[in-house]
Amino acid sequence: MVRVRRLCRAALVGSAISVVLVACLSMSYASTVPYRNYVYNVWGKPVLCPQAYLPDFVVDGVQLGIGPLKNPGDLFVAGSDSIYVADSGNNRIVCLDAEWNVTAVIDSFVDQGQVQRFANPSGIFVTESGSIYVADQGNSRIVELRSDGSLVRVIGAPRTDAEGVFSENTPYAPMRVAVNPLGRIFVIARHVYEGLMQFGADGDFEGFVGAPRVQPSVADIFWQKIASVQQRERMTLILPAQYNSLDVDAKGFVLACEKNLIRRLNSTGTDLLRTSGLFPPQGDLNVSSDPDEVPSLFVDIAARELGMYSVLDRTRGHVFTYDSNGNLLYTFGGIGYLLGQFRAPAAIDSIGEKLLVLDSQLGRITVFRPTEYARYIHAAMRAYNDGHYLLSEQMWREVLRLNANFDLAYKGIGKAYLREGDYRSAMQLFRLSHDRSGYSEAFRMLRYEAISRYLGPLLTVSVLGLVALYVFRAFGLAPRLKGFLRRRRVSEAGVDSLEQDQTPVASGIRQPWTSLARGIREIGSGLSYSLYVIFHPFEGFWSLKHERKAPLASAICMLVAVVITYIVVRQYTGFLFNFSDSSKLNVVVEALSVLVPFALWCLVNWALTTLMDGKGTLSDIFTASAFALTPLVLINLPLVVISNVITLEEGGYYYLFLTVAVLWSVTLLLLGSMTIHDYDLAKTTLTAVLTAIGMGSVLFIGLLGVSLVDAIAQLVRDLYVEIVLRV
């Protein structure tokens, strides 16, 4: 998996497809909605999908008859029929029913006979029993109210003197609040970087959970180690980021988001988020170095049915919805002045299948309704969850009818085929959805089926074969055949020896094709000698150098064979073990990716060993190194075949063989170098390490040169443009 991601990333950097571009994939058909639905494919490229959510209507305070909302901070839907809006700027809580009638406006409550008001209430949460929790930011407290607006309790700032979190300058300012089914209260407060603040059901502060761990990079650690004490002190403290919002899902876990990260925390603060999708749930994939393309910033998260969750991105106003495994399902929304776009999106929640997005700048709520497409996706997942696999398959078929780009649908139907026993179709669909484990499973079943079907005939054939062999022997056919063969070989050898005899005599009139044939034969014998070398490296490399057992041409041939097998591996390795995008295969690039390191190795090694009393010439090094790669040539083609007939579980063998071959080649490379330079082991190892470093330096200098040339070219181009424009 790690490898997949790395490859994807590489593909992304290369293609430089920007997220912003998605907004205007132009060749599509007329659209009445100012955004596009997209998901990322396995290569990290955004692909268009049918709209999943459409803006239905917009509600603002004036329409509700309570005056404009002012910087509303949060939105919460309790059950399926009541909506609560924290109208922060107006210091009130607005309660609405499902028909958007105002049922109550709470702007004060009575505490011990005194009327108390809110100050910038920025977060709201309502429990199933109807208790309203308000994060009363300006008053540094959480207020719990009954549904009629009467006070239950006030939970003030925690006594955290020991931890010294809050001070006069940074008072306790709760921004968001959530309560899990056990009554534990989770609070996000401003300037708190230790994680979520957890209060017990009784309102006592219990500590921080889910602290985002700072993971310093290797470079950071390196600099820390070599820095002086003063420098270390001057290094800025790397603070963990602050959580932006949270929600409680159906199972009582807390979903929290910060920056472009999502966490699903249990009560001990362990992150249980599943990320088995192609990419972790992070909103837009950001790979380009364009400063405009900042990563997503999640400002709110809404837990939805079936473990799905939707997150709201402030940077581009997109709403991303993921399933419980972390697969991106659909995207909608944007920043702008059109219906369905926001200016400053602040909060999101779901009411039934609809989604509500609160815009704090415009003070309004946009209601989005699911399209048929989204409803089919939900239905398919729901049916699968409930065990109605047949229904689930039908639903996925509907999804697929609407969207041939959707990997999850292929996967869903693939699973159904797998269950029905149509393994071939299942494989095809799993392959389309890039689901390797599903593919492997289907393939295993298919193979099992094939073996069980053909095992009988196979056994019969082999028994018959054995019988035939016996008969063959019994009637003495074999010796006769052998005799015949021997005769032929002798006559050929005779011609051969005759030719050899004549050669010195007729050297002046040697025909060109004869010499060609001889050359080919020499190359052939050189190549076959490689088989000897890999099993008897010391002797083999010694005679390679001193007895000229193989011509340079055969080493070249060996290298060509390496390149060819490498390309074959890239293109024909089975789907389960092939992670490259074969449609972008380029034979030149592939060949160079073998030849350049090889050439570098030879040259750098030669350069070093000449300085270090090495006895080998460049040609020696080249030949020995090429011959050292023989195991790779030998193993590659069988591996390609094997990769097409084994499953993922048996992948261990595949990687074992591959590793053996690589180690073998490396050993040969070392031994070869040792032999031809007449080194001892220590010196060989030293030169090998130095060679590796040398290769790195050459590459670095090479890249430097390339970028220099590029800069000069850019300069010339700019000069040209300027001349053209200004003159």
Place this chain on the structure above:
Amino acid sequence: MNSGRKPARQLGLVPQVTMVTRSIPRILLTLVVSMGLLLGAACPGSSLNQVCAAESAPQLPNRLSAMDLVAENEFLALYVDMSTTEIAVWDKSHACVWYSNPVDRDTAEKVARGAAKDALGSQLTIKYDPNEVLKDNYNFSIKSGQYTISKRENGIRIDYTFVEEWSDEDYVPLLVSQERFDERVLSKLSESDRKQILDRYTLVCLVKADEATKLTLPGIDADAIFGPYTVSPFDPNLATHLLSTIRENRRDYRLLSDVKPSDLENLIDNPTYILNPKTAPYIQRRLGAIIRTTGYDPFDVAADHESNHIDPPVESLEVFKVPLEYRLDGHSLIVRIPVSEVEYPIDVLDYEGLRHTYPVLSIRLLEYFGAAGVDQDGYIFVPDGSGALIALNNGKVSQPSYQGVVYGRDNTLFPREALNMETRAQYLEQVFLPVFGMKQGDRAFFAIIEDGDAMATICADVSGRSSSYNTVYADFTTTPKGRFSFASIHEIDLYRTEIFQGDIQVRYSFLYGADANYSGMARYYQNYLVEKHGMQRSKPHHDVPLFLEVIGAITRSRPILGVSVNVTDPLTTYPEAGKLVEDFIDRGIQSIKLRYTGWLKGGLKHWYPSRVVLEQRLGGKGAFMQLVDWLEERGVDLYPNVAFLNVFRNSVFDSFSAQSDASRMLNRQVARNEELGSYILSPSKLGPLVDRFLASYRGYGIAGISLADMGREANSDFRFNERLVDRQQAARTIEEQVRKMSRDAWLNVMADGANARVLPYLDSVVNMPGGSNWYNMLDESVPFLQMVSRGYIDYAGEPMNLAEDRTDSLLRMIETGACPYLVVAYGDSSLVKETEFDYLYSLNYRDWIEEAVGVYRQVNQALGRVQGQRIVEHEKVADSVFKTTYESGVSVIVNYGAADAMVEGHVVPARGFLLVERGDLDEN
């Protein structure tokens, strides 16, 4: 008139504006007016508000009596106020006046103040660079009388000269002799004003020095400058101030010691006022305002400065001349700006010898024509997408005002990087028609941009933001400008080398009563297209046609022997297309319009269409001819799709060379449409290309052709030579080509999109927007484009299989009278997966045929009876319930809501429709 006016800054290059002697025509005009007044028995009590008079005797409002009648025909009369150049159109039959500027602005304007309020009296606003300065013709021309009015046939022409007003500061002299200042200024002022001024001035003169009063100034050789003189009253500080005043106002001096004795000559024994040091600018302005009242002007300042050897106030170089013509034509007023006669400073030298050019970027025309005040009821119509309404005074001032770029963006002008997220939002659903209008009460005006349409942006705003009026007008780009980055760091603005050479012409028409709504505007515009552009009625079909788009081939990259190659993948071969159509015919669909895309060699991104080259992988010529014959036999209209404006492939042998045949951007680079991955063809090459294609196409005997991009795009070519093609010319070239196909080659032309330039020559349109972009500013979407097209053009909206909400899509078809549209292929949908064509994510026709036939039947049931008829009225009868009435009197009522609706005694089912035919009803 001129003498009493304030002087204005003038540029040496521009000749002093002279007012024509208007006395003779004026007398004549006054005569006519007074006669008119006598005849019309003017009522002195008539209101200033723009309300139509009663049906009875037409009364000329008071305001008109203060204006001069300049043109008249049997329907309209054009009045001009000679002192403000405001115009008014008197509609005789309806006794109604239309003003170019709100007449009650002095009292009713509550938002704008000062110059912004004065700008309500403007007819033109120019924007020029650098810094995108906006100047309206009231503050910068009319106020200072810098205009000339001349008579034209049926109208007048006004030439405005935009000049910079002197600011108050420019009236303050720095050094002025006591004698002159007393005479010209101080003697004319009140005691308190005089005191205020004298507080800021010090009297100084040079006198012979003695030993005690010999000047020694730190760091300066005072002897060399003052010689035998000293300042009186003796004060070294005053002397320093005198020197620094001179140095600071001499461009050729850098140091105090640069001042020469000759500069001080005039002060010898001549008491002179010098402005006190460190007089704050706001005080200078206050002084200037006082001095201004005396008639002492910057020219006097200049004279005084000159005599004291310091530089006069700097004159502005920013002088522009813009002509504006009004003409009556039948029932309409035509407003025209010959842009080629617009003058702007090119390479003028400033006092430092630097060259400056101030290109006029855009001209706003009649921003306040028919502007509606806060008490007016009605709406603004803008052609956003299918059309949209903005309710007057809707209060949405926190939303950006409406701006719609006519014919969408110019792909040559905007390379991808020049578009940020915000500007992109303007180009979602295109503005296809260059029209706008406003309904107020029972009357409306409707404007058609007749020329310069491709340069226009339609702007609308409601009251409360910049003024108390609701406005709608067109803003014309006269100098396209682009921002380009080069040297990887710098960004520079690039302009077209010369100003737009065409004309700007807008026709204002007036609608009353039952016509004063968007339906009336649509009827008017339809009639206009028929009369002016020869739009022809569509051929009557028996049934509603089904628009079937079939995708031929796509390309994908696939590795072949280790090399990834672009291969053509067939989705629907020629024989398969026949089978596919047959399946639809077998299900009882009689009328099919088959749009075949990706049929040429190369598939959807086909090769340069200099001739027809068929795709071998789709079956080759034989199979194609068989398909053509078979389709003709079965009565299916075939429209093979071709993209002429975008060139997707370029090879050595296809007679297309990117260097010479593609458009150039402002930075002289070859223009590419990065989103499509295509070269943008230069409009100058379009004609020959179309000719060559048609010559080859004729051999196939196909009656139709479908245009992929000519209905939607208009791209300039900013070549720096004689081949420069501006957008207006490009739009005109495209119009010519489509006209040629339709009228000369007798092809039935289908297009994707429907720019007004090509609309009259089309037979069918696909992807006609079903609504507007729904900017927050907009209040309602209306099917204006459909109302204009219906009866003349068959059209379809979005393809139903790629629609966002298929029920909505069906209802919209029925509401707007559109045909069902389906985009399909014979092959499997997953063929497009992981190709660049993955936006076609739902293609397989077997997945769709049953549903499509179902939808078709419903639409045919609803619209079959009104097939080929014009829409005469469209209205919103209740929330989410719309009624469309056809010329035969049949109405279709569509209910988008979730609950049944009662309309005129009929129940319209929720998310359903109802056909009402002169009383009897047919429910669905």
